[in-house]
Amino acid sequence: MKRLLKATTRIPLILALLLGAVLGQAEPLRVKDLGKFRGWRQNALVGYGIVTGLAGTGDSPTNAVTRQTMANVLSQFNLTVPSSQVQSRNVAVVLVSATLPPFARVGDALDVTVTSAGDARSLLGGSLLLAPLKAANGQIYALAEGPLSLGGYRYDANGNVVQKNHPTVGSIPNGAKVEVAVDAQIxxxxxxxxxxxxxxxxxxxxxxxxxxxxxxxxxxxxxxxxxxxxxxxxxxxxxxxxxxxxxxxxxxxEPDRRARVVINERTGTVVSGGDVRISEVVISHGDLKISIANYNTASQPYGVWGTGADVRTAIVTNTTVDVSEKNEPGFLAPGANTVTDLVQSLVKMKTGTRDVISILRAIKAAGALHADLVIQ
Missing domain, CATH: 3.30.56 (Phenylalanyl-tRNA Synthetase; Chain B, domain 1)
Incomplete structure (x- = not known):
């Protein structure tokens, strides 16, 4: 049997995205694309509610919060039921959230997100009872209700589970109605x-x-x-x-922009403005390749007749380690060069993305890269 393990530092180029190829030709933008007026903001709404109609996939009977919530709901209809007597698995306590736009009129509809707050297995098929949504100041701005829409499901029986996506998070399109109007004051x-x-x-x-x-x-x-x-x-x-x-x-x-190079080492991505300048610098980056190979061979006993307790075939493992480094020529970046020119030249040399990242970091350390280097 023969096993061959090889490790190499050569990684293919995943992505090199260069934005803006010529210095001083930035396209003018609208003022509204550069910011916003003070006072123009969205507001988060949050509420607490209960989802009913679940097919046995709701909170477990041991959930005290669910039992107390159901007892409180029933008390609104003149039904006095101790929380200890509530044992249904067809209900689940949830948190409800929505976003209130800067301008909202009474009766406007908002999209609602519903997330399980207990130990429910799935919210599939459930419907949210009327739930008030409050802002950070404690005032109620909207009321939410309606059937949930889920992008997944979960079914289990006899220890077998079939699940798609995340069944404990749902949404209600246009599920909330604004009750208090808001007007952004700019x-x-x-x-x-x-x-x-x-x-x-x-x-x-x-x-x-x-x-x-x-x-x-x-x-x-x-x-x-x-x-x-x-x-x-x-x-x-x-x-x-x-x-x-x-x-x-x-x-x-025409907005001004800071020279910036963004590097993501996890994905091997390099993003740079095309006019980021590089001073005159000499770059020499070696290509180190390490190969480790294991060879398993069988050693047969020769010249021995018959069988005995000490006579058997032996497996011998031979390991070889090979380290090679290509002496490729260095790269000379003349004065008044850009990151665009550098990366294009490295791509033509079939340089891996992570090697490009190492080169850019070394150029920055040498003081030849005139831009902020952002490493993610």
Whole structure:
């Protein structure tokens, strides 16, 4: 019998994604794609409820929370049942969550997510009883109810289990109705607004304020810091707030960006802006290959006639270790080069992704990579 074990450090190139090939040709973007107005936010709602109608897959009778919840529900209908007498497995206690948009009117529908909070095996076929949804301030903003929609199932009998996906999490499309209206307030008491950048940058903030001043007049906006742009509502626009905000959102500005190279060593991914510069540097990266081979051979006794207790065939294992390193030529990166040029050259040399990652880290350590190196 022959076993051959080989280990090698050569890994194929998985992905090298290069964004933006030419320096200074960034496409202008709308202001609304760069951030949002302060006060424009979604709010999380959460509630507690009970799912009924399960086919014996609900919480176990030993779950005290489920028994107490059912006793409380029945008491609302003038039925007094001690919690110790509730033994049904057709119900399950759940947590209900939804997202309240910045603008919501009474009667608007929200999507609801329902998750099991007990030891139920499956919520398949269940229906959520009316459950209030509260915000962080403790006020009820919506009511949720309806049949659950699951993307899976679970059936078990006599120790056999068949399960698909996750049967203890479900959803109710349009399952909640808004009971209290909300309105995002983006206008301050002195008729001012603040536009907040998603990525704080002084240059981008200054360009946005200049674009607004060119459109609506000097003094309308100023960059307060790298993240916020203060905007004063002109007197002639106070009755046309929606139109004024829409005009600001549709202004086109060329954002500035920081030079950055993102590396994910787990997946072997390299993402970089195409204009990330590399100073003149010499790169020499060896290709180390290690091979370990085990050979099993049988040793037969020769010259021995007959049989005996000490006469038998022996198995001998021979191990060989081979270490080889290719003396490939180094790579010289001339001045004013980019990560795009470097990676393209390494790809042509059939360099593995993890070797590219090692090279980029070494270039950064040498001070020749003029960008932030982000390792995930």
């Amino acid at each position: 206008l301050g008491p002195n008729h001012e607004m603040t536009f907040v950048l998603a990525d704080a940058d002084y240059t981008t903030a200054n360009r946005i304020s200049e674009a607004i001043n060119r459109q609506f007049g000097a003094g309308t906006a100023f960059a307060k810091d790298a993240e916020g742009i203060e905007i004063k509502l002109p007197d002639g626009q106070r009755n046309q707030l929606v139109g004024f905000v829409a005009k600001i959102e549709n202004l086109h500005v």
